[in-house]
Amino acid sequence: MLSWQKSNLVTIAVPIGDTTIYTEARLAFRTDDSGNVGLAIHPLRKEPQLDFPYMGYKFSPEEKEQLLTTGNLGKTIEVTPKNGNAFSAYISIDPQTNEIVALRADRVNIPKEIKGVSLSDAQYKDLVEGKAVKVEGMTAKSGKSFNATLQVNAEKKGIEFIFDNNRGFKEHQQQTQQQGAPHKLCGLELSEKQREALDSGRTLYLKNMVDKEGKSFNAYVRMDKEQNRPRFYKWNPDKKQDAGKEKVVAVAEEHKTQVAVNNHGKTNEATKNVKEPLKTGQTQPTAAQKQKQDEKNNSVADVRSKKQETRFCESLYVAAAGLITICIRNISSLCTKVFICHNPKSQYNII
Template sequence: MSEDTSSDHKFPEQLSDILLVLDKEKKKIRAVKGMSEEGELETVAPTKKNQNQFMRVDKHGDFISNFFSNFYSQMKDPTHFSFFKVPKALAVETANKIQKHLKVPTKEGSQLMQQYEATAGKDIKQENHKTMKTKQKTTQAETNGYRYQPEQIDWETMSNLGLSKEHLEKKNLLEPLLKGYKTNQLVPVSVNLGTAVLRMDARLSLQQNKEGKVIGAIHGIRKEPNLDFPFFGHEFSKEDKENLLKKGNMGRVVDLTNPKTGETIPSIISLDRLTNELVALRTEWMKIPNEIKGIALNEAQKQTLQEGKSLHLEGMISKKGTQFNATVQFNADKRYVEFLFDRNNVQKQVQDNQQNRTHEVPKTFRGKELTDGQYEKYKDGQTVYVSGLTDKKGQKYQGYITYNKETSKTGFSFKKPNKIKEQAQPTEAYETQKAVNSEGKTNETTKNIKKPLKSGEKNPDSKEPQEQRQTPKAPAKFNGRKM
């Protein structure tokens, strides 16, 4: 599916279980939905209608790496609850049997509860102290809204892409990455292939590979979304295409096929408005809020959003306290319910964003990294002197660079321009060096040279750069006294 979808779902449906929880005081059995940002348990009634909201855990994995052990370890009174790990296909039926047993206890009911009861003790014993501490740290971060740790990222590889931890932090891009989201803006990325360098604007995200290593994913810009070919087995209808291009969301749930496992996955599909990438999200991972801007949603409204459809709401309250009306819809790319009142033509918006987006000014020029002082002047459009540049034959040279904000291009001059945005012509000596060393050109004077010209040389016989040669001194004037 898209990177967002596949990275979120580590195990097929037939290899997953559902987590049920019993509130011993209320004697009520519920299905675990997840954990709120405040660290509180979220549950739903264990009915077929709510199956898409059930939280799933790895059937064969150790619990310490899943939600259960983390929640259990944080509970103020863990004895107040009991948990049951049940196969998804039996979840609703088992929940009903346990609920009946709570009202009218039976031997079969007790055996059923013992069969599926999950306790922290037996699972924690499977881990040594060091492993347990590491995994608890990870799950604690996930509970606080973070899926990844900064130390999990291969910063050396990120540096090869022209990215650093400090740069991402400065641009406020690191936090959404650690939370499992894409960057909310395009980032300039450079990929050095040895024989070629690829530069592009892209959104970034973090994913885990098969070995569990956290890697960076690059979401490059597409000229247009690919809607004429099947998307994980789904062929787009005319209405699907219109909805994606106009609203950014397809507006319905469809079954997609995981090519690796063959699993059928009910999902919604949206369009990444910055890159034109199609993004799918499993319906079971959709989190529908109970309230939107002061409007409490009823079950019918929640179901409408759960099905990927749009919903018109009136009387919502803005941050300024004013009432407004708008249409809302769940967006698979953003993973939350968004407002659609300004989405009349998403495709035009994408094109406008691509044409008008602000390109980040590079901090390096021809392999030379600018100092902070140089960079501030450079990106402001001022002319900056740069030394230590190297041509293709390894000879040093220097000059002046000026960044043009309108064209997002850099002008170079061997002499300081008279005006900030005016590019001066290089001197004859430096033109010769560039032509011979970097472009392979020669003239009568330079065609037989066997070594590269140095900075400012016009020919190999030059004893020193032409610009440094001193002109003959004029004869001294007679300073006689006027009679």
């Protein structure tokens, strides 16, 4: 992303009213017309939207087939964005999201020599026009010679090296678009019962799935039949659906202690003194948590000892204050009597 490229697919949360939908998307940094940097979100689509005009350009049946087969249009076309400024562009399909991508032709630098091979005029012309060009005898960084087909790829923002053992775009799409519920969802293995529940339209509440950043999350999951992929929800998208039915819950084996302690309030003997939520797979206190607990226990003992010392000192203070008060009263009484006895002018008036 720091080189202005897209990230791989990541799970994102999209708040819609009181509901949060979890979906997958690629992220990238982009600048607007004012030069401000922002985050662009490229969501996953079921299939490329080739039946609709793209920036004013309508694809022919042959062009659709070309894009679906190779992922590249194989030529430049003129497109017109919302600002009305038309430009010539290379067109490709992002294999991860099925998004149609355009790359301005005037921003692509095509060298006449690639990997030690000088392109012929015909090869250079075809490459500039967006066609696939077979080039032989190129030299890799390791010094080995190799052959490949070169073509401008808009999604990669430059020249793509296509090898004979590469899977075609169409084959890639067919293999990545699995029919029905997956066997593994965000790191969580689904049982046959859970997959059948998803395929039948049931909503499952799955716990301790792991997103692309390695963070654990829980969500309601339901299959999107139209797009043939699971949808993630923060809240139950169809409460009536679950009425009277057993909710199928899956918890990863390594998360069971974590879920029991964090979510169900149960006690684990080894971690009963750990006040922090348990982390993924945790069944014992960490070294830092144990040290923190020992320090806390020592601190509590010190506080109790200090409280006892304080109470003892307070008792001594009260006792001493009482004795001093009694002494002062006795001395005062004695002095008064002495004063009366030695003052002949005084007649029962106590000064």
